[in-house]
Amino acid sequence: MDQSEIDALLNTGANKPTGKSKKAKETPSETPIAAPKGAETAADKDGQVISEIDAVTAVTERETNKVMDQLDLISQLIAKQQDLVTRVMQQPDAQAEGVQQALHEIMTSGKTIQDKVYEAMDLMQFQDITRQKLERIVFHLRQIHDYIIELLGTGLKSEGERANISRTIAQTGTTPDEKRTHADSVVEEFKRSQQKG
Amino acid sequence: MKILIVDDSSTMRRIIINTLSRIGYSDVIEAEHGKAGLEKLGQGGVEMIITDWNMPEMDGLEFVTVVRGSNPSIPILMVTTNAAKEDIVAALQAGVNNYVVKPFTPDTLKEKIESLLG
Known part of the structure; x- marks a missing residue:
C-alpha cells in the first residue's frame, strides 16, 4: 500500500458524515444551549482523530499480514532449498570432501536464514x-470528546464514531510500564496461596 | 493435540500458530473473540486453549469464566498485553492455568505449554 492509498483510507474515515451532526439538526429540542462554533469544531476533530486512529490500526494489521505472507514464502523457499541440498549431498558424484563441505555450509546458512525469518x-x-x-x-x-459534547449541552454522543476497541480496555488494555509486573512470580504466588487455602 | 487460539488480532493468531507449529503442535483452530471461541469449543476435540484478554464481543476473562463453568479441567493459557498484578490475579481467579505477557518468545510459549500439559 502506498502513501496515497493510506491517505485515501484515512480521509474516508475522517470525512465520513457523522451521525451526531445529523442528529443535531433533526432534534433541535435536544440542544438547549447552542455550542460555540469553535468548540463544536474541536469536538468534531476529536471524532476525526478517533476514526483516523481506527483506520491506521486496520491498515497496519493488513500490512503486517502482508509482511508475514512474504516471510512465510521465504521460509517455504528455504525449506525447499534445504531439501534439494540434502538430496544433492546423497548423490554419488557429490561425495568429494570439498563438495560435501560446501553443501554442509549451504545447509548451515539456510538454517541461519530460517531462524532469522522466525525471529522476524x-x-x-x-x-x-x-x-x-x-x-x-x-x-x-x-471520553474527552463525550465530555466536551456533554459540557456544551448539545446532547451529541460519539456513538456513530465508535472505533472497534475492546470492551475492557478502560480497566485493562496495554498496561502502563510503571504497573507492569513479572507474570511468573504472580502466578507462583497465586498457586502457593491456593495450596495453602 | 488440538489447540484453540482465541485472539482478535489475525497477526497474533498467525504468530502463535507459527510458534506452535515449530514446537510440534500443528492441529490448531482459531477464533477471533470469546463468543466465537465458545462455538469452536462446542464442536469438540479441543484439548487446550490459548486466549487473549482484550477482545470485542466477549473478552478473554469472560470467555475463561464461561468455559470453566462447563469444563473445569481443560488447560487454559492466557497470552495478553495486560501485565499488572491485579490483572494476572483476576485471570487466575477466573480459571486460567498460566499467563504469558506479550511480547513473548517461542521458548516462553513452549515452556508454558509443556508445563500445562504436564
Whole structure:
C-alpha cells in the first residue's frame, strides 16, 4: 500500500458524515444551549482523530499480514532449498570432501536464514501491542470528546464514531510500564496461596 | 493435540500458530473473540486453549469464566498485553492455568505449554 492509498483510507474515515451532526439538526429540542462554533469544531476533530486512529490500526494489521505472507514464502523457499541440498549431498558424484563441505555450509546458512525469518515473524507482535496502545488512546480521546459534547449541552454522543476497541480496555488494555509486573512470580504466588487455602 | 487460539488480532493468531507449529503442535483452530471461541469449543476435540484478554464481543476473562463453568479441567493459557498484578490475579481467579505477557518468545510459549500439559 502506498502513501496515497493510506491517505485515501484515512480521509474516508475522517470525512465520513457523522451521525451526531445529523442528529443535531433533526432534534433541535435536544440542544438547549447552542455550542460555540469553535468548540463544536474541536469536538468534531476529536471524532476525526478517533476514526483516523481506527483506520491506521486496520491498515497496519493488513500490512503486517502482508509482511508475514512474504516471510512465510521465504521460509517455504528455504525449506525447499534445504531439501534439494540434502538430496544433492546423497548423490554419488557429490561425495568429494570439498563438495560435501560446501553443501554442509549451504545447509548451515539456510538454517541461519530460517531462524532469522522466525525471529522476524515473532517481532511482528509489535503490531498487536501498538494497536492496543492506540486503542487505549482512542478510549481516552472518546471520553474527552463525550465530555466536551456533554459540557456544551448539545446532547451529541460519539456513538456513530465508535472505533472497534475492546470492551475492557478502560480497566485493562496495554498496561502502563510503571504497573507492569513479572507474570511468573504472580502466578507462583497465586498457586502457593491456593495450596495453602 | 488440538489447540484453540482465541485472539482478535489475525497477526497474533498467525504468530502463535507459527510458534506452535515449530514446537510440534500443528492441529490448531482459531477464533477471533470469546463468543466465537465458545462455538469452536462446542464442536469438540479441543484439548487446550490459548486466549487473549482484550477482545470485542466477549473478552478473554469472560470467555475463561464461561468455559470453566462447563469444563473445569481443560488447560487454559492466557497470552495478553495486560501485565499488572491485579490483572494476572483476576485471570487466575477466573480459571486460567498460566499467563504469558506479550511480547513473548517461542521458548516462553513452549515452556508454558509443556508445563500445562504436564
